[in-house]
Amino acid sequence: MAEPLLRVENLVKHFPVKGGFFSREVDHVRAVDGVSLHIDAGETLGLVGESGCGKSTSGRCILRLIEPTSGEVWFEGKNVTAMQADALRLVRRDMQIIFQDPYASLNPRMTVGAIVGEALTIHALADTAKAYDDRVVDLLETVGLHADHRLRYPHEFSGGQRQRIGIARALAVSPKLIICDEPVSALDVSVQAQVINLLEDLQQKFNLTYLFVAHDLSVVEHISTRVAVMYLGRIVEIASARDLYTAPKHPYTEALLSAVPIPDPKVKRKRIVLEGDVPNPIKPPAGCHFHPRCPRAEERCKSEAPLLREIAPGRVSACHFSA
Numbered sequence: 001m002a003e004p005l006l007r008v009e010n011l012v013k014h015f016p017v018k019g020g021f022f023s024r025e026v027d028h029v030r031a032v033d034g035v036s037l038h039i040d041a042g043e044t045l046g047l048v049g050e051s052g053c054g055k056s057t058s059g060r061c062i063l064r065l066i067e068p069t070s071g072e073v074w075f076e077g078k079n080v081t082a083m084q085a086d087a088l089r090l091v092r093r094d095m096q097i098i099f100q101d102p103y104a105s106l107n108p109r110m111t112v113g114a115i116v117g118e119a120l121t122i123h124a125l126a127d128t129a130k131a132y133d134d135r136v137v138d139l140l141e142t143v144g145l146h147a148d149h150r151l152r153y154p155h156e157f158s159g160g161q162r163q164r165i166g167i168a169r170a171l172a173v174s175p176k177l178i179i180c181d182e183p184v185s186a187l188d189v190s191v192q193a194q195v196i197n198l199l200e201d202l203q204q205k206f207n208l209t210y211l212f213v214a215h216d217l218s219v220v221e222h223i224s225t226r227v228a229v230m231y232l233g234r235i236v237e238i239a240s241a242r243d244l245y246t247a248p249k250h251p252y253t254e255a256l257l258s259a260v261p262i263p264d265p266k267v268k269r270k271r272i273v274l275e276g277d278v279p280n281p282i283k284p285p286a287g288c289h290f291h292p293r294c295p296r297a298e299e300r301c302k303s304e305a306p307l308l309r310e311i312a313p314g315r316v317s318a319c320h321f322s323a
């Protein structure tokens, strides 16, 4: 089988918890606890789960914006986790990120032209001032903004426009993979669809590959080729988008999906309301992490952690009873 564009093996990120008189390390937040996944060139993998499940941390560890505690990230057959600074700088041209908050992620003191063109300077991608300016204009127009916008500042733009600026910035280095870290969750619902449509168009045009992080299955439904569902630092299910939305196998996926509205009023879906909150990732429950909230939990779930196992070709689930 061909090597996927991105392969993540057993990625772990634990953040130290300090306490006591000497501020010693007393425990760990298990933010990402053994995530493995792959993404083929040209596809979109949706990564979904409630706030705090580790999906954004996983995205940042893949790019090494945060150093993982352990595990490996392979991009085009190269081990990103073992790279020194120079090699990492080069590979970051191919792997970009769009951040969740278009208000906080743009430097308010820089013009839009300087924000979008910054990477051109860092990676020496424009030989002359004219080449730089032409490329900035081209990038702005590609994301639906105007050439004149390069002279203005981020605060002069709406949330949707700011996210377009963030997308133009990511495109500046012609990346192969973009990690979209909740790119629409800070936007009005009416603007969300426009940004998702833009990302889909750009994917076609530039043959991009996306890891699309979202807390809501409805957001990634149309853009994803496959979807991975995370709970408390671990992947609990991965399936093609069609299989996952029509026949979820993991009880947590079923619960998330039951909250997604169906546009056809004749189709009824029973809402599964999960009891309680996501448990503390410092002391996750024994056995299956999901058992305190799982409507299908049995005695063995309290002590025996289910493995993420293949239940059909290309489909994995971490539940003792998935088949």
Ligand code: SF4
Binding pocket: 250, 251, 252, 288, 289, 290, 291, 294, 295, 296, 297, 298, 301, 306, 318, 319, 320, 321
């Ligand atoms: Fe629920 Fe048990 Fe399956 Fe975990 S292993 S998801 S607790 S049924």
